Amino acid sequence: MSQTRTIVIxxxxxxxxxxxxxxxxxxxVPFTEEMSVLEGLQYIKDHLDGTLTFRWSCRMAICGSCGCMVNDEPVLSCQTFLRDYHPARIRVEPLAHFPILRDLAIDQTDFLAKLESVHxxxxPSTGDDPGDQPRHQTPDQVQDYLGYAQCINCLLCYAACPQYGLNDAFxxxxxxxxxxxxxxxxxxAGKDQRMEVINAEEGVWGCTLVGECSEVCPKHVDPARAINQNKIASTQDYFLRFLKPRGRR
Ligand code: SF4
Ligand code: FES
Structure with missing residues (x-):
């Protein structure tokens, strides 16, 4: 049983x-060695102030709903531990660059619209309906996208991105x-549809290669790498347009 200490949140x-x-x-807040920042917030809610509002669900870095700023760093509160800050106090704020709905809960409307915009x-390509049959992939083909499929939509990367902070159209x-x-x-087979998003002014060219998004990502998605790869794709698309107008590929 670990010893109980107190920390100011x-x-x-x-x-x-x-x-x-x-x-x-x-x-x-009294805390033990294994208590997360989320559990500290839950202690406040249960014992000190029931009006404090914050989001959480899984408590295991899967749902992505507990993101917040702790001492100015975007983190998952369920994956961040009070022991690492004691004896100093900690400051918990809503994720940067988003409107506040209430206390630590942010308004995600802007992100959800962006998510929808990328299809x-x-x-599938026209005439390529596999019906009930499985679509087999090689291990290498799976590796091509698997890392990017780990995103939990926690929005830490947006809170860390200075470009999004300056221009929320990005x-x-x-x-x-x-x-x-x-x-x-x-x-x-949807690359052409998504290329419009990539090439747009607020698409990949809005990124200035700061790289903080990949630094803070709790699932190692590496969005900075994805954006760089699409800058290459956008450049290729630009030159291909001169050679083959759209619709003639
Ligand atoms: S890329 Fe990483 S930091 Fe950004 S929303 Fe997805 S999991 Fe969170
Ligand atoms: S509570 Fe689900 S990621 Fe933290």
């Missing part, structure tokens, strides 16, 4: 219906990584 609070501006509220599903890391996940799949 300072939470950003904001209820838009009643508060004029966000403010910070501090809570002293995040397999688009499609952003996770949506572009998911776009690449389907383009890299041997069963997909």
């Amino acid at each position: 300072e939470c950003l609070r904001f209820h838009p219906e009643t508060d004029e501006a966000p403010y910070y509220q501090s809570y002293e 995040p599903y397999l688009i 499609t952003g890391p996770a949506a572009l990584a998911l776009l690449h996940r389907y383009n890299a799949d041997s069963r997909d």
